[in-house]
Amino acid sequence: MCHRCLELTRRSLLVGGGAAAAALHTGVANARVRPAEMVPLVGPGYKPTERDEMGLWKEMDRAEEEIAGSNLLIEDPKLTGYLRDLIGTVGGPAAKDFRIYLARIPDFNAMMFPSGFAVVFSGLLLRMRNEAQLAGVIAHESGHFLRRHMIRSWRDQRRKTDLLAIGAMVAGVGGAGAGVYLGDYVQLAQLGTILSLFQYSRAMEAEADAMGARLLAETGYPPIEMANIWQQLIGEEEASARYRGKHRRKGSIFDTHPSEGSRMVDLRTDAAEITVAGKAYDDKRARYLSTIGAIRPMLLDDQVKLNDPGASQYLIETLAQDGWNGLLRFYEGEVWRLRNRPGDELRASQSYAAAVAYPDAPAEAFRWHGIALLKQGRRAEAKAAFARYLVMKPDAPDAAWVRQMAG
């Protein structure tokens, strides 16, 4: 065993190991690529004809089969259908060929695989404020495929090193086949490692940004949302690092970003360039919220329980820019409660008290409100809160304990 092995957490595997796979993040343009210049290099129904690319696709088919069968996927037909429709809208000429999978992993990540299937992490759905932002990420990923970045990058690397063969490169895929079953995370991480061999150059990232902005604008979404996503991501990383008293996360996606500021400028310039005056753009926020509304509590839960207070607080405040509600106030309280520094108990109790005043307050808000009141010695009020909790959730798993407290 090695010390590093002990650091193999989900985050380090997927975000560290798979950093290059976090395609949206990697690379920064040196020179801006104009969206108008971004012509797709792939048409509908594209199939590889050259031997190396055919081999690569064959391996990727195996990888896709594994991912498609994983029980880490969220299979809700409403959500998967929604994602399919989105990539079918902003996917350019290959729109109808793409496949897209939603994995329940609370991280900001989306990746496009060389054979045209994409994996989106549930953490992305939490972070996007409207449909245009989600479409922007998907359009960016589609851009990598449409500009044939994976195969170009791989051929380029092979030319440089002459060491990598497809066989060696994908040997890690499908640990089960090799007799070592390490689970899906690890397999996903291996895929991440593979994707890192297709490390996108800064020029390619610039292309995907420009291509994505163009696809977004052509399909009626405001292209400025591409820049907003990037800004939110930077804000979250900074908030997380600041809270833990350090400069940004070591090994973070920013290690490869010497000039994120210039990317922001480029994204804003792209948006200005392709926005047509007088044309109506729609970020489709209402449709986005109604589609993900049912799983938003789960998405918030998955994030907040990671006890990364800087990031969680930033995310909640970002979402609250569209209006505070009971759900967001409740999870704000959860951030404080889990942080558990001096004074946080009081902060949490105030958030719970605020949450239960909203009509959409989740049942759990009443339970935690009750516990907070109990600790303050306000028994009668606590009892009322517990009673409300049990009315809202009569078969709550902790009903026996709550009844004892309320009794």
Add this chain to the structure above:
Amino acid sequence: MNSHRIIALLAAGASISACSSTGGDDYGISDYSLVRVQRVNVGDDTLAVSAPRPWNRHRPIFFEDIRQVEDWTLNGPLLDGMSFVTGLKDGKSLIRQRRTTSQQVPIFRSNMTPPEIAAMIESLYRVRGGAVDFRTLSLQPRPFLNTNGFQLDYEHLDGDELWRRGRVVGAVVNGRLYMILLDAAKAHYWDATLPDFEAVVASAQLRG
């Protein structure tokens, strides 16, 4: 603690692949020692239990461990594990962690109620165990160590696509947290080890 088991799982996975080219499965020292069917002290030796059949005690796993935590397994850490937390103090967490780690297992406070302790355990699984789904099945009062304790039942889906089930019986005694925890693959191993766990819980006594 149980996250050790999961970390051990990952570490074992990594070392299997690292060693496979050199065939090095038989080098190094054993990670386990036998727990005999007799009264034994666990953790920091403030708790004594007896198991109905022999189990295996994990060697502490480097820096992740704290003195108040001890891990056992019957069929290997992938399949089942029993952990003991013996007198965790206010302000401490179940595992060692760096101050600058972004995602942290919440610290224990002496005034925590069972739902707060349950939430702490859930975050441990999510933060350090890589659980993507965690469902609380029940939380109920249960006497433990001659005091008012609690029993938490839960199940979780881990990154290796396996559903596992767990039970914690615990209590706060003189401001310190005592818990015994069983975590096992839902298929077969949970049922196979639950009677052992219950016997161990029933045998648990504070020392001194």
